[in-house]
Amino acid sequence: MTAERTRHLVAALTGLGLGLAALGPGLAPGFVLSYDMVFVPDPAFTRMTFGLTGIVPRHVPSDAFATALGTVLPADLAQKLILLAIFVMACTAAASLVPSRRLLPRLAAGVCYAWNPFVAERLLLGQWALLLGYAALPWVVAAASRLDEPRGGRRLVRALIPAAIGGFAALTISALTALTVALVTGRTGRARARSAAQVIGAVAGLSLPWLVPGLLRPAGLPEDGTAVDLFAARADTPFGTLGSLLALGGVWNGETVPSGYGAPATATIWLVVVVGALAAYWRWCREPGWRRGAAAAAAAGFVVAGLGAVAAPVLEWVIGLWPGFAVFRDGQQYAAPLAVVIAVGLGVAADRAAEARWTGAAAGAMAVPVILLPTLAWGAAGDLRAVRYPDDWARARQLIHGDPVAGDVLVLPWASYRGYPWNHGRRVLDPLPRYLHRRVxxxxxxxxxxxxxxAEDPRAVRLAPVAGTGTPAADTLRNEGIRYVVVDAETAAARPSGAAVAVLRGRDLAVYRIDGSGAAAGDGVRAGPAVAAWFVTSVLVIWSILPSGITLSLPLLGSIHPRGSKRRTP
Structure with missing residues:
Protein backbone atom coordinates (compact mmCIF):
# COMPACT_ATOMS: atom_id res chain seq x y z
CA MET A 1 0.00 0.00 0.00
CA THR A 2 1.38 3.41 -0.96
CA ALA A 3 1.90 6.16 1.61
CA GLU A 4 -0.90 8.21 0.06
CA ARG A 5 -3.38 5.35 0.31
CA THR A 6 -2.33 4.78 3.90
CA ARG A 7 -3.09 8.43 4.71
CA HIS A 8 -6.51 8.10 3.06
CA LEU A 9 -7.22 4.92 5.04
CA VAL A 10 -6.24 6.51 8.35
CA ALA A 11 -8.45 9.53 7.58
CA ALA A 12 -11.36 7.23 6.74
CA LEU A 13 -10.90 5.27 9.97
CA THR A 14 -10.73 8.54 11.91
CA GLY A 15 -13.99 9.61 10.31
CA LEU A 16 -15.52 6.27 11.24
CA GLY A 17 -14.45 6.80 14.84
CA LEU A 18 -16.00 10.27 14.84
CA GLY A 19 -19.23 8.84 13.42
CA LEU A 20 -19.38 6.13 16.05
CA ALA A 21 -18.80 8.71 18.77
CA ALA A 22 -21.41 11.11 17.37
CA LEU A 23 -24.16 8.54 16.87
CA GLY A 24 -23.69 6.67 20.15
CA PRO A 25 -27.13 5.37 21.23
CA GLY A 26 -28.37 5.83 17.67
CA LEU A 27 -26.35 2.74 16.72
CA ALA A 28 -28.65 0.47 18.73
CA PRO A 29 -31.27 -1.55 16.84
CA GLY A 30 -34.07 0.69 15.60
CA PHE A 31 -34.34 4.03 13.82
CA VAL A 32 -33.09 7.52 14.61
CA LEU A 33 -36.03 9.86 13.95
CA SER A 34 -35.35 13.59 14.25
CA TYR A 35 -37.14 16.37 12.36
CA ASP A 36 -36.53 15.68 8.64
CA MET A 37 -34.73 12.38 9.22
CA VAL A 38 -37.34 9.70 8.53
CA PHE A 39 -36.44 6.07 7.89
CA VAL A 40 -38.98 3.25 8.05
CA PRO A 41 -38.85 -0.55 8.20
CA ASP A 42 -39.42 -2.48 4.98
CA PRO A 43 -39.41 0.57 2.67
CA ALA A 44 -40.94 0.22 -0.77
CA PHE A 45 -40.75 2.15 -4.03
CA THR A 46 -43.97 4.12 -4.53
CA ARG A 47 -45.04 7.06 -6.66
CA MET A 48 -44.10 9.31 -3.76
CA THR A 49 -40.54 7.95 -3.82
CA PHE A 50 -40.05 9.47 -7.26
CA GLY A 51 -42.02 12.68 -6.67
CA LEU A 52 -45.01 11.67 -8.79
CA THR A 53 -47.80 12.37 -6.29
CA GLY A 54 -47.88 16.13 -6.83
CA ILE A 55 -45.94 17.16 -3.74
CA VAL A 56 -42.75 19.20 -4.09
CA PRO A 57 -40.01 16.58 -4.71
CA ARG A 58 -37.55 17.70 -2.04
CA HIS A 59 -37.07 14.07 -1.04
CA VAL A 60 -35.98 12.98 -4.53
CA PRO A 61 -33.74 11.08 -5.08
CA SER A 62 -32.61 10.61 -1.45
CA ASP A 63 -35.71 8.56 -0.64
CA ALA A 64 -35.03 6.27 -3.60
CA PHE A 65 -31.45 5.75 -2.42
CA ALA A 66 -32.55 4.98 1.15
CA THR A 67 -35.26 2.64 -0.14
CA ALA A 68 -32.85 0.79 -2.41
CA LEU A 69 -30.33 0.33 0.41
CA GLY A 70 -33.09 -0.60 2.86
CA THR A 71 -34.29 -3.27 0.43
CA VAL A 72 -31.00 -5.19 0.36
CA LEU A 73 -30.16 -4.55 4.04
CA PRO A 74 -32.24 -4.21 7.20
CA ALA A 75 -33.59 -0.68 6.96
CA ASP A 76 -32.26 0.43 10.34
CA LEU A 77 -28.80 -0.86 9.44
CA ALA A 78 -29.01 1.03 6.14
CA GLN A 79 -29.69 4.26 8.03
CA LYS A 80 -26.70 3.74 10.30
CA LEU A 81 -24.41 3.03 7.35
CA ILE A 82 -25.55 6.22 5.62
CA LEU A 83 -24.95 8.33 8.73
CA LEU A 84 -21.54 6.79 9.35
CA ALA A 85 -20.63 7.28 5.69
CA ILE A 86 -21.19 11.03 6.12
CA PHE A 87 -18.47 11.23 8.77
CA VAL A 88 -16.11 8.92 6.85
CA MET A 89 -16.46 10.91 3.62
CA ALA A 90 -16.23 14.30 5.34
CA CYS A 91 -13.03 13.43 7.19
CA THR A 92 -11.42 11.74 4.19
CA ALA A 93 -12.37 14.43 1.68
CA ALA A 94 -11.17 17.36 3.80
CA ALA A 95 -7.94 15.55 4.70
CA SER A 96 -7.20 14.97 1.03
CA LEU A 97 -7.21 18.73 0.33
CA VAL A 98 -4.43 19.63 2.76
CA PRO A 99 -1.24 20.14 0.70
CA SER A 100 1.00 18.16 3.05
CA ARG A 101 2.43 14.66 3.29
CA ARG A 102 2.21 14.72 7.07
CA LEU A 103 -0.63 12.78 8.62
CA LEU A 104 -1.49 14.99 11.62
CA PRO A 105 -2.29 18.13 9.56
CA ARG A 106 -4.53 16.11 7.29
CA LEU A 107 -6.35 14.61 10.25
CA ALA A 108 -6.73 18.06 11.82
CA ALA A 109 -8.57 19.22 8.70
CA GLY A 110 -10.64 16.05 8.52
CA VAL A 111 -11.73 16.19 12.15
CA CYS A 112 -12.59 19.90 11.88
CA TYR A 113 -14.71 19.31 8.79
CA ALA A 114 -16.55 16.30 10.21
CA TRP A 115 -17.05 17.64 13.75
CA ASN A 116 -18.27 21.25 13.90
CA PRO A 117 -21.46 23.22 14.65
CA PHE A 118 -22.68 23.00 11.05
CA VAL A 119 -22.61 19.20 11.09
CA ALA A 120 -24.14 19.02 14.56
CA GLU A 121 -27.04 21.35 13.81
CA ARG A 122 -27.86 19.82 10.44
CA LEU A 123 -27.68 16.33 11.93
CA LEU A 124 -30.09 17.29 14.70
CA LEU A 125 -32.33 18.85 12.06
CA GLY A 126 -32.33 15.45 10.38
CA GLN A 127 -30.92 16.68 7.07
CA TRP A 128 -28.80 13.65 6.29
CA ALA A 129 -29.31 14.16 2.56
CA LEU A 130 -27.81 17.66 2.74
CA LEU A 131 -24.89 16.31 4.78
CA LEU A 132 -24.14 13.74 2.07
CA GLY A 133 -23.38 16.58 -0.32
CA TYR A 134 -21.51 18.49 2.39
CA ALA A 135 -19.29 15.48 3.06
CA ALA A 136 -18.12 15.31 -0.55
CA LEU A 137 -17.75 19.08 -1.05
CA PRO A 138 -13.91 19.09 -0.72
CA TRP A 139 -13.76 16.57 -3.57
CA VAL A 140 -16.01 18.88 -5.62
CA VAL A 141 -13.59 21.75 -4.99
CA ALA A 142 -10.64 19.69 -6.20
CA ALA A 143 -12.50 18.35 -9.25
CA ALA A 144 -13.84 21.77 -10.30
CA SER A 145 -10.31 23.19 -10.35
CA ARG A 146 -9.12 20.51 -12.81
CA LEU A 147 -11.81 20.61 -15.46
CA ASP A 148 -9.30 21.56 -18.14
CA GLU A 149 -7.42 18.28 -17.59
CA PRO A 150 -8.25 15.04 -19.42
CA ARG A 151 -11.25 13.30 -17.83
CA GLY A 152 -11.93 16.41 -15.75
CA GLY A 153 -15.66 16.19 -16.47
CA ARG A 154 -15.81 12.59 -15.25
CA ARG A 155 -14.07 13.51 -12.01
CA LEU A 156 -16.54 16.33 -11.40
CA VAL A 157 -19.57 14.10 -11.95
CA ARG A 158 -18.14 11.48 -9.61
CA ALA A 159 -17.50 14.09 -6.94
CA LEU A 160 -21.07 15.38 -7.31
CA ILE A 161 -22.74 11.96 -6.92
CA PRO A 162 -23.22 12.22 -3.11
CA ALA A 163 -24.80 15.66 -3.55
CA ALA A 164 -26.96 14.31 -6.37
CA ILE A 165 -28.22 11.60 -4.01
CA GLY A 166 -28.92 14.29 -1.43
CA GLY A 167 -31.19 16.17 -3.79
CA PHE A 168 -31.92 19.79 -4.63
CA ALA A 169 -30.39 21.55 -1.59
CA ALA A 170 -27.19 19.51 -1.50
CA LEU A 171 -26.71 19.81 -5.24
CA THR A 172 -27.40 23.55 -5.24
CA ILE A 173 -24.66 24.15 -2.66
CA SER A 174 -22.22 21.93 -4.55
CA ALA A 175 -23.14 23.62 -7.84
CA LEU A 176 -22.53 27.09 -6.41
CA THR A 177 -19.17 25.94 -5.07
CA ALA A 178 -18.08 24.15 -8.25
CA LEU A 179 -19.13 27.03 -10.50
CA THR A 180 -17.28 29.59 -8.40
CA VAL A 181 -14.11 27.48 -8.29
CA ALA A 182 -14.26 26.84 -12.04
CA LEU A 183 -14.69 30.53 -12.87
CA VAL A 184 -11.93 31.70 -10.54
CA THR A 185 -9.34 29.07 -11.44
CA GLY A 186 -9.76 29.30 -15.22
CA ARG A 187 -6.68 30.76 -16.90
CA THR A 188 -8.46 32.44 -19.82
CA GLY A 189 -11.94 33.63 -20.58
CA ARG A 190 -12.47 30.73 -22.96
CA ALA A 191 -11.26 28.22 -20.37
CA ARG A 192 -13.59 29.69 -17.75
CA ALA A 193 -16.55 29.50 -20.11
CA ARG A 194 -15.74 25.90 -21.01
CA SER A 195 -15.35 24.91 -17.35
CA ALA A 196 -18.57 26.70 -16.38
CA ALA A 197 -20.41 24.87 -19.15
CA GLN A 198 -19.11 21.54 -17.84
CA VAL A 199 -20.29 22.37 -14.31
CA ILE A 200 -23.72 23.44 -15.52
CA GLY A 201 -24.06 20.37 -17.71
CA ALA A 202 -23.03 17.99 -14.93
CA VAL A 203 -25.34 19.60 -12.38
CA ALA A 204 -28.26 19.74 -14.81
CA GLY A 205 -27.85 16.08 -15.75
CA LEU A 206 -27.68 14.98 -12.11
CA SER A 207 -30.66 17.18 -11.16
CA LEU A 208 -33.13 15.63 -13.60
CA PRO A 209 -34.73 13.11 -11.17
CA TRP A 210 -36.05 15.94 -8.97
CA LEU A 211 -36.05 18.76 -11.52
CA VAL A 212 -38.43 17.08 -13.99
CA PRO A 213 -41.22 16.15 -11.51
CA GLY A 214 -40.79 19.55 -9.85
CA LEU A 215 -41.28 21.45 -13.10
CA LEU A 216 -44.15 19.20 -14.20
CA ARG A 217 -46.16 19.57 -10.99
CA PRO A 218 -49.70 20.60 -11.95
CA ALA A 219 -49.65 23.08 -9.05
CA GLY A 220 -46.38 24.66 -10.24
CA LEU A 221 -43.59 25.84 -7.98
CA PRO A 222 -44.76 27.05 -4.55
CA GLU A 223 -44.38 30.72 -3.67
CA ASP A 224 -44.23 32.10 -0.13
CA GLY A 225 -42.08 35.15 0.52
CA THR A 226 -42.86 35.11 4.25
CA ALA A 227 -40.67 32.03 4.63
CA VAL A 228 -37.52 34.11 4.11
CA ASP A 229 -37.68 35.51 7.63
CA LEU A 230 -38.61 32.15 9.11
CA PHE A 231 -35.68 30.20 7.68
CA ALA A 232 -33.03 32.91 7.77
CA ALA A 233 -29.89 32.28 9.83
CA ARG A 234 -30.11 33.22 13.51
CA ALA A 235 -27.59 33.91 16.23
CA ASP A 236 -26.66 30.92 18.39
CA THR A 237 -23.51 32.50 19.86
CA PRO A 238 -22.86 35.85 21.58
CA PHE A 239 -21.46 37.22 18.29
CA GLY A 240 -24.73 37.86 16.46
CA THR A 241 -26.00 36.23 13.29
CA LEU A 242 -22.98 36.91 11.09
CA GLY A 243 -20.56 35.92 13.84
CA SER A 244 -22.51 32.70 14.36
CA LEU A 245 -22.35 31.96 10.64
CA LEU A 246 -18.62 32.59 10.62
CA ALA A 247 -18.33 30.03 13.43
CA LEU A 248 -20.34 27.60 11.22
CA GLY A 249 -23.47 27.84 13.37
CA GLY A 250 -26.56 29.99 12.91
CA VAL A 251 -29.25 27.40 12.14
CA TRP A 252 -32.79 28.81 11.99
CA ASN A 253 -34.26 26.19 14.36
CA GLY A 254 -33.21 26.88 17.93
CA GLU A 255 -34.27 23.37 18.99
CA THR A 256 -31.48 21.84 16.91
CA VAL A 257 -28.61 23.76 18.49
CA PRO A 258 -26.40 21.26 20.40
CA SER A 259 -26.74 21.32 24.15
CA GLY A 260 -24.36 23.86 25.67
CA TYR A 261 -23.21 25.28 22.34
CA GLY A 262 -22.79 29.03 22.25
CA ALA A 263 -21.57 29.48 25.84
CA PRO A 264 -19.40 32.64 25.90
CA ALA A 265 -16.12 30.95 26.86
CA THR A 266 -16.16 28.04 24.40
CA ALA A 267 -17.76 30.14 21.66
CA THR A 268 -14.98 32.71 21.98
CA ILE A 269 -12.25 30.07 21.80
CA TRP A 270 -13.90 28.44 18.79
CA LEU A 271 -14.21 31.79 17.00
CA VAL A 272 -10.51 32.44 17.64
CA VAL A 273 -9.73 29.01 16.14
CA VAL A 274 -11.88 29.81 13.09
CA VAL A 275 -10.26 33.22 12.52
CA GLY A 276 -6.81 31.69 13.01
CA ALA A 277 -7.61 28.93 10.51
CA LEU A 278 -8.77 31.50 7.94
CA ALA A 279 -5.60 33.52 8.45
CA ALA A 280 -3.47 30.38 8.09
CA TYR A 281 -5.31 29.47 4.90
CA TRP A 282 -4.72 32.88 3.40
CA ARG A 283 -1.06 33.06 4.41
CA TRP A 284 0.24 29.52 4.05
CA CYS A 285 -2.02 27.56 1.72
CA ARG A 286 -0.15 27.64 -1.56
CA GLU A 287 -2.13 25.05 -3.52
CA PRO A 288 -2.18 26.67 -6.99
CA GLY A 289 -5.21 24.82 -8.33
CA TRP A 290 -8.11 25.50 -6.00
CA ARG A 291 -6.84 27.93 -3.33
CA ARG A 292 -8.40 31.10 -4.73
CA GLY A 293 -11.46 29.29 -6.02
CA ALA A 294 -12.28 27.72 -2.66
CA ALA A 295 -11.83 31.08 -0.93
CA ALA A 296 -14.15 32.73 -3.44
CA ALA A 297 -16.74 29.98 -2.96
CA ALA A 298 -16.54 30.43 0.81
CA ALA A 299 -17.07 34.17 0.45
CA ALA A 300 -19.98 33.71 -1.95
CA GLY A 301 -21.55 31.12 0.32
CA PHE A 302 -21.20 33.40 3.34
CA VAL A 303 -22.95 36.22 1.48
CA VAL A 304 -25.84 33.92 0.55
CA ALA A 305 -25.95 32.54 4.11
CA GLY A 306 -26.37 36.00 5.60
CA LEU A 307 -28.69 37.39 2.93
CA GLY A 308 -31.95 36.37 4.58
CA ALA A 309 -30.81 37.75 7.92
CA VAL A 310 -29.45 41.15 6.84
CA ALA A 311 -31.24 41.78 3.52
CA ALA A 312 -34.48 39.80 3.60
CA PRO A 313 -36.30 42.15 1.15
CA VAL A 314 -33.63 41.48 -1.47
CA LEU A 315 -34.09 37.74 -1.18
CA GLU A 316 -37.86 38.09 -1.22
CA TRP A 317 -37.60 40.12 -4.42
CA VAL A 318 -35.38 37.48 -6.02
CA ILE A 319 -37.83 34.72 -5.07
CA GLY A 320 -40.60 36.86 -6.52
CA LEU A 321 -38.81 36.81 -9.87
CA TRP A 322 -38.75 32.99 -9.88
CA PRO A 323 -39.99 30.74 -7.05
CA GLY A 324 -37.09 28.34 -7.63
CA PHE A 325 -34.80 30.82 -5.87
CA ALA A 326 -36.53 29.82 -2.64
CA VAL A 327 -33.71 27.28 -2.32
CA PHE A 328 -31.69 30.20 -0.88
CA ARG A 329 -34.10 30.75 2.03
CA ASP A 330 -32.36 28.38 4.45
CA GLY A 331 -29.25 30.51 4.55
CA GLN A 332 -27.02 28.69 7.02
CA GLN A 333 -26.58 25.70 4.75
CA TYR A 334 -24.54 27.88 2.35
CA ALA A 335 -21.80 28.16 4.99
CA ALA A 336 -20.67 24.71 3.79
CA PRO A 337 -17.87 25.98 1.47
CA LEU A 338 -16.65 28.18 4.33
CA ALA A 339 -16.29 25.01 6.41
CA VAL A 340 -14.00 23.60 3.72
CA VAL A 341 -11.70 26.63 3.91
CA ILE A 342 -11.68 26.64 7.73
CA ALA A 343 -10.85 22.93 7.86
CA VAL A 344 -8.03 23.23 5.33
CA GLY A 345 -6.74 26.35 7.12
CA LEU A 346 -6.58 24.46 10.40
CA GLY A 347 -4.75 21.65 8.63
CA VAL A 348 -2.26 24.09 7.09
CA ALA A 349 -1.67 25.70 10.50
CA ALA A 350 -1.06 22.26 11.98
CA ASP A 351 1.39 21.54 9.16
CA ARG A 352 3.38 24.67 9.97
CA ALA A 353 3.41 23.64 13.63
CA ALA A 354 4.64 20.17 12.70
CA GLU A 355 7.30 21.67 10.45
CA ALA A 356 8.52 23.69 13.42
CA ARG A 357 8.53 20.45 15.45
CA TRP A 358 5.62 21.62 17.60
CA THR A 359 4.02 18.20 17.50
CA GLY A 360 1.82 18.96 20.49
CA ALA A 361 0.32 21.97 18.74
CA ALA A 362 -0.37 19.90 15.63
CA ALA A 363 -2.10 17.23 17.73
CA GLY A 364 -4.01 19.95 19.57
CA ALA A 365 -5.31 21.30 16.27
CA MET A 366 -6.74 17.86 15.57
CA ALA A 367 -8.41 17.61 18.98
CA VAL A 368 -9.73 21.15 19.44
CA PRO A 369 -12.98 20.79 17.42
CA VAL A 370 -14.03 17.81 19.54
CA ILE A 371 -12.99 19.45 22.80
CA LEU A 372 -14.98 22.60 22.05
CA LEU A 373 -18.11 20.72 20.91
CA PRO A 374 -18.34 17.72 23.23
CA THR A 375 -22.14 17.57 23.10
CA LEU A 376 -22.11 16.25 19.54
CA ALA A 377 -20.89 13.00 21.09
CA TRP A 378 -23.19 10.20 22.27
CA GLY A 379 -26.04 10.97 19.94
CA ALA A 380 -25.78 14.74 20.44
CA ALA A 381 -25.89 14.27 24.20
CA GLY A 382 -28.67 11.68 23.95
CA ASP A 383 -30.97 13.54 21.54
CA LEU A 384 -30.37 11.04 18.73
CA ARG A 385 -31.52 7.67 20.02
CA ALA A 386 -32.67 4.63 18.14
CA VAL A 387 -36.32 3.69 18.63
CA ARG A 388 -38.59 0.99 17.27
CA TYR A 389 -41.94 1.64 15.63
CA PRO A 390 -44.79 0.41 17.88
CA ASP A 391 -46.68 -2.79 17.13
CA ASP A 392 -49.81 -0.75 16.36
CA TRP A 393 -48.04 0.70 13.35
CA ALA A 394 -47.25 -2.74 11.97
CA ARG A 395 -50.86 -3.86 12.52
CA ALA A 396 -52.19 -0.75 10.80
CA ARG A 397 -49.93 -1.30 7.81
CA GLN A 398 -50.91 -4.94 7.50
CA LEU A 399 -54.58 -4.04 7.66
CA ILE A 400 -54.35 -1.19 5.12
CA HIS A 401 -52.10 -3.07 2.70
CA GLY A 402 -54.35 -6.10 2.84
CA ASP A 403 -57.38 -4.15 1.64
CA PRO A 404 -57.92 -4.68 -2.11
CA VAL A 405 -60.15 -1.61 -2.40
CA ALA A 406 -58.35 1.47 -3.71
CA GLY A 407 -58.22 4.69 -1.78
CA ASP A 408 -55.84 7.01 0.01
CA VAL A 409 -55.01 7.64 3.65
CA LEU A 410 -55.55 10.82 5.66
CA VAL A 411 -53.57 11.45 8.87
CA LEU A 412 -54.94 13.27 11.93
CA PRO A 413 -54.35 15.44 13.87
CA TRP A 414 -53.71 17.90 11.05
CA ALA A 415 -50.00 18.66 11.51
CA SER A 416 -46.76 17.84 9.69
CA TYR A 417 -44.42 17.16 12.62
CA ARG A 418 -45.12 14.75 15.47
CA GLY A 419 -43.79 14.35 18.99
CA TYR A 420 -44.52 10.68 19.62
CA PRO A 421 -44.06 9.40 23.19
CA TRP A 422 -42.31 6.32 21.82
CA ASN A 423 -39.78 8.68 20.15
CA HIS A 424 -39.13 10.37 23.50
CA GLY A 425 -41.18 13.36 22.38
CA ARG A 426 -38.58 14.41 19.78
CA ARG A 427 -40.18 16.12 16.78
CA VAL A 428 -40.12 14.22 13.52
CA LEU A 429 -41.73 14.66 10.13
CA ASP A 430 -44.74 12.34 9.96
CA PRO A 431 -43.34 8.91 8.91
CA LEU A 432 -46.66 7.50 7.65
CA PRO A 433 -46.26 8.71 4.01
CA ARG A 434 -43.16 6.51 3.81
CA TYR A 435 -44.36 3.80 6.17
CA LEU A 436 -47.51 3.08 4.19
CA HIS A 437 -47.39 2.19 0.51
CA ARG A 438 -50.61 4.03 -0.35
CA ARG A 439 -50.86 7.73 -1.04
CA VAL A 440 -50.91 9.42 2.37
CA ALA A 455 -49.21 23.82 2.47
CA GLU A 456 -47.87 22.75 -0.93
CA ASP A 457 -49.60 19.42 -1.54
CA PRO A 458 -52.75 20.13 -3.62
CA ARG A 459 -54.63 17.36 -1.79
CA ALA A 460 -53.68 18.85 1.57
CA VAL A 461 -54.78 22.32 0.44
CA ARG A 462 -58.21 21.02 -0.59
CA LEU A 463 -58.70 18.93 2.54
CA ALA A 464 -57.35 21.50 5.03
CA PRO A 465 -60.72 23.21 5.77
CA VAL A 466 -62.30 19.95 6.92
CA ALA A 467 -59.25 18.08 8.21
CA GLY A 468 -58.19 21.06 10.31
CA THR A 469 -61.36 20.72 12.38
CA GLY A 470 -60.13 17.37 13.71
CA THR A 471 -63.44 15.71 12.88
CA PRO A 472 -63.74 15.74 9.06
CA ALA A 473 -66.98 14.46 7.61
CA ALA A 474 -66.69 10.96 6.17
CA ASP A 475 -68.80 11.94 3.15
CA THR A 476 -66.37 14.71 2.24
CA LEU A 477 -63.38 12.41 2.62
CA ARG A 478 -65.08 9.72 0.54
CA ASN A 479 -65.56 12.19 -2.30
CA GLU A 480 -61.85 13.03 -2.12
CA GLY A 481 -60.85 9.39 -2.50
CA ILE A 482 -59.89 8.83 1.15
CA ARG A 483 -60.29 5.18 2.19
CA TYR A 484 -58.60 5.29 5.63
CA VAL A 485 -58.07 7.84 8.37
CA VAL A 486 -55.16 7.18 10.75
CA VAL A 487 -55.21 9.03 14.07
CA ASP A 488 -52.56 9.36 16.76
CA ALA A 489 -54.25 7.54 19.58
CA GLU A 490 -53.22 10.07 22.25
CA THR A 491 -55.47 12.61 20.47
CA ALA A 492 -58.80 11.03 21.26
CA ALA A 493 -60.80 14.04 20.05
CA ALA A 494 -59.61 13.64 16.44
CA ARG A 495 -61.56 11.19 14.30
CA PRO A 496 -63.74 11.25 11.19
CA SER A 497 -67.38 12.01 11.77
CA GLY A 498 -70.23 10.13 10.16
CA ALA A 499 -70.07 6.72 8.48
CA ALA A 500 -66.52 5.67 9.38
CA VAL A 501 -65.73 2.20 10.73
CA ALA A 502 -63.11 1.85 13.47
CA VAL A 503 -60.94 -1.09 12.37
CA LEU A 504 -58.08 -0.58 14.84
CA ARG A 505 -57.95 1.11 18.21
CA GLY A 506 -54.55 0.69 19.80
CA ARG A 507 -52.43 2.51 22.31
CA ASP A 508 -50.46 4.32 19.59
CA LEU A 509 -52.78 4.45 16.57
CA ALA A 510 -56.42 4.34 15.66
CA VAL A 511 -57.51 3.47 12.11
CA TYR A 512 -60.91 4.24 10.56
CA ARG A 513 -62.18 2.93 7.24
CA ILE A 514 -64.50 4.86 4.98
CA ASP A 515 -66.44 2.52 2.73
CA GLY A 516 -67.31 3.41 -0.85
CA SER A 517 -64.52 5.93 -1.38
CA GLY A 518 -64.33 7.42 -4.85
CA ALA A 519 -61.44 8.24 -7.13
CA ALA A 520 -59.20 11.13 -6.10
CA ALA A 521 -58.59 14.14 -8.31
CA GLY A 522 -55.49 13.81 -10.48
CA ASP A 523 -52.74 16.01 -9.03
CA GLY A 524 -49.82 13.77 -9.87
CA VAL A 525 -47.01 13.86 -12.41
CA ARG A 526 -46.86 11.55 -15.42
CA ALA A 527 -44.34 8.76 -14.99
CA GLY A 528 -42.94 8.85 -18.54
CA PRO A 529 -40.86 12.06 -18.24
CA ALA A 530 -39.61 10.99 -14.82
CA VAL A 531 -38.46 7.63 -16.18
CA ALA A 532 -36.60 9.40 -18.97
CA ALA A 533 -34.98 11.73 -16.43
CA TRP A 534 -33.76 8.83 -14.32
CA PHE A 535 -32.42 7.09 -17.43
CA VAL A 536 -30.37 10.12 -18.51
CA THR A 537 -28.97 10.65 -15.01
CA SER A 538 -28.11 6.96 -14.69
CA VAL A 539 -26.22 7.03 -17.99
CA LEU A 540 -24.30 10.10 -16.80
CA VAL A 541 -23.34 8.42 -13.51
CA ILE A 542 -22.30 5.18 -15.23
CA TRP A 543 -20.19 7.14 -17.71
CA SER A 544 -18.41 8.93 -14.87
CA ILE A 545 -17.39 5.75 -13.06
CA LEU A 546 -16.35 3.69 -16.08
CA PRO A 547 -12.61 3.23 -16.70
CA SER A 548 -11.09 6.11 -18.62
CA GLY A 549 -10.75 4.12 -21.83
CA ILE A 550 -14.42 3.11 -21.88
CA THR A 551 -17.22 5.17 -23.38
CA LEU A 552 -20.96 4.73 -23.42
CA SER A 553 -22.41 4.79 -26.91
CA LEU A 554 -25.74 6.58 -26.52
CA PRO A 555 -27.08 5.78 -29.99
CA LEU A 556 -26.66 2.07 -29.21
CA LEU A 557 -28.05 2.08 -25.70
CA GLY A 558 -25.79 0.29 -23.31
CA SER A 559 -23.10 -0.72 -25.82
CA ILE A 560 -19.59 -0.16 -24.53
CA HIS A 561 -16.44 0.13 -26.57
CA PRO A 562 -12.84 1.29 -26.03
CA ARG A 563 -12.15 4.88 -26.97
CA GLY A 564 -10.72 5.15 -30.44
CA SER A 565 -11.64 1.60 -31.48
CA LYS A 566 -13.45 1.02 -34.75
CA ARG A 567 -16.80 -0.67 -34.99
CA ARG A 568 -17.12 -3.59 -37.35
CA THR A 569 -19.59 -3.08 -40.12
CA PRO A 570 -21.73 -6.13 -40.93
Missing part, protein backbone atom coordinates in the same frame (compact mmCIF):
# COMPACT_ATOMS: atom_id res chain seq x y z
CA UNK A 441 -52.24 12.96 2.76
CA UNK A 442 -50.78 14.98 5.62
CA UNK A 443 -50.71 18.65 6.45
CA UNK A 444 -47.39 19.75 4.92
CA UNK A 445 -47.72 23.34 6.14
CA UNK A 446 -44.87 24.30 8.46
CA UNK A 447 -45.32 26.58 11.47
CA UNK A 448 -42.31 28.44 12.90
CA UNK A 449 -42.66 30.87 15.80
CA UNK A 450 -46.39 31.16 15.24
CA UNK A 451 -46.11 31.88 11.51
CA UNK A 452 -47.28 29.22 9.06
CA UNK A 453 -45.83 28.52 5.64
CA UNK A 454 -48.72 27.47 3.41
Missing amino acids: VVNDAVTVDGTTVA
